[in-house]
Amino acid sequence: MGVLKCAIFIHLGKIVFSMARIHRLSLQHFRNLTQLDWTLDAGQNILVGDNAAGKTALIEALWFLASGRSFRANQPKQLIQQDHSQFTLFCEVAHQSTTHRLGLSRDANQTDIHLDGQKNTPQSALSQCLPLQLLTPESHQLLTEGPKARRRYLDWGCFYHYPEFIAHWRSYQRALKQRNMALKQHRPQDEVALWDKSLIQSGTAVNQIRQDYLEKLEPILHDFAEYLMPRFNQQHRLTLNFYPGWSAQTGGDFAQSLQQHLVKDRQLGFTQYGPHRMDIRIKVDQQDALLRLSRGQQKLLVCSLLLAQAQYLAEQTGESVIMLIDDLPAELDETHRYKLLNLLQEMQIQHLVTTTAIELIPNIDKGSRQTFLLQQGQLSQQA
Ligand SMILES: Nc1ncnc2c1ncn2[C@@H]1O[C@H](COP(=O)(O)OP(=O)(O)OP(=O)(O)O)[C@@H](O)[C@H]1O
Numbered sequence: 001m002g003v004l005k006c007a008i009f010i011h012l013g014k015i016v017f018s019m020a021r022i023h024r025l026s027l028q029h030f031r032n033l034t035q036l037d038w039t040l041d042a043g044q045n046i047l048v049g050d051n052a053a054g055k056t057a058l059i060e061a062l063w064f065l066a067s068g069r070s071f072r073a074n075q076p077k078q079l080i081q082q083d084h085s086q087f088t089l090f091c092e093v094a095h096q097s098t099t100h101r102l103g104l105s106r107d108a109n110q111t112d113i114h115l116d117g118q119k120n121t122p123q124s125a126l127s128q129c130l131p132l133q134l135l136t137p138e139s140h141q142l143l144t145e146g147p148k149a150r151r152r153y154l155d156w157g158c159f160y161h162y163p164e165f166i167a168h169w170r171s172y173q174r175a176l177k178q179r180n181m182a183l184k185q186h187r188p189q190d191e192v193a194l195w196d197k198s199l200i201q202s203g204t205a206v207n208q209i210r211q212d213y214l215e216k217l218e219p220i221l222h223d224f225a226e227y228l229m230p231r232f233n234q235q236h237r238l239t240l241n242f243y244p245g246w247s248a249q250t251g252g253d254f255a256q257s258l259q260q261h262l263v264k265d266r267q268l269g270f271t272q273y274g275p276h277r278m279d280i281r282i283k284v285d286q287q288d289a290l291l292r293l294s295r296g297q298q299k300l301l302v303c304s305l306l307l308a309q310a311q312y313l314a315e316q317t318g319e320s321v322i323m324l325i326d327d328l329p330a331e332l333d334e335t336h337r338y339k340l341l342n343l344l345q346e347m348q349i350q351h352l353v354t355t356t357a358i359e360l361i362p363n364i365d366k367g368s369r370q371t372f373l374l375q376q377g378q379l380s381q382q383a
């Protein structure tokens with residue numbers, strides 16, 4: 001097969017995987033799903049259901065467990081089934097050769113998290129055990145919307161690769177909040193400056209990690225783009241430019257940038273520049289990627305970006321991600337559906353794919369596969 005000559009398959013052969021794998025998911029009172037138990041296949045899981053069956057809700061439940069937030073609701077209380085007071089999620093996951101039990105319940109006000117029977121676990125501990133990636137019909141927003149989605153994308157990798165990242169990021173957020181409060185209340189200059197030391201220290205650390213991670217990711221991205229969109233990749237130059245969150249005119253130094261913008265920050269009442277404004281500027285032939293890519297190409301580029309992260313994680317840690325793909329047929333045409341699923345099986349990534357019709361999912365002749373039908377809130381396994 002021609003595709004197997006692609007550079008990415010050469011990389012794949014060298015990796016020994018310790019697969020992250022969801023064994024079981026059960027949930028209660030999550031959106032339209034009253035009570036559901038799901039034992040998943042280690043490879044491909046196809047979830048078939050009519051519109052409004054609750055397919056996206058199932059993907060959303062897993063995403064909530066792994067990230068503490070929904071990708072489509074601003075308020076977690078919207079996820080609680082109507083006329084109920086809370087939802088609960090439970091998941092059994094194999095991660096780094098250990099089976100973990102993750103539990104989460106959420107009422108109108110608060111979230112309770114359990115990990116392996118331990119109460120009051122931080123959300124980050126669940127995220128650590130459940131390295132999920134998500135592809136939905138809205139995923140092209142990674143390219144089309146503001147920088148927030150791209151910061152989340154990059155920070156996902158920083159979180160899994162650099163154990164110290166989360167502490168630096170939290171410390172940065174804390175210092176930023178205090179500094180902004182001082183600016184907003186028009187406190188004297190030395191009170192504003194009080195926060196600068198920890199802001200600069202943690203901000204610089206966050207920045208270095210992000211820059212380092214993006215540098216490692218970029219060549220891998222090109223391998224996946226070559227596989228998923230070869231003609232485009234050969235004819236155009238795709239680049240990821242790192243924007244730290246402040247102007248490069250200051251020589252790249254965050255401390256200098258703070259100093260330079262202090263007067264304006266005080267007028268505006270907030271810190272204008274810093275790692276909280278970071279962005280990845282995705283360019284095609286030095287132009288904004290959006291101007292050059294069709295909607296389908298945007299989706300393929302987003303797939304390539306996610307797969308590059310998955311591959312780099314596997315190369316560095318031997319761990320695989322778990323991929324959630326909501327409404328695959330809405331995402332990609334038949335050729336690319338095949339290419340993507342083939343690659344996921346080749347990479348030994350457990351994946352969940354939702355669709356309204358099984359015929360739209362190409363049969364990949366490798367790896368294991370199970371099909372489940374979601375109907376009236378109940379799951380049944382198909383032969
Ligand atoms: N809090 C809630 N309580 C009860 N039902 C809800 C709640 N939130 C959403 N729903 C309902 O859950 C159902 C499932 O929605 P979901 O988006 O998961 O369906 P889907 O299978 O992904 O459909 P589609 O194929 O159209 O994407 C919808 O009928 C929706 O109205």
Ligand SMILES: [Mg+2]
Binds near residue numbers: 055056057326327
């Ligand atoms: Mg849906």
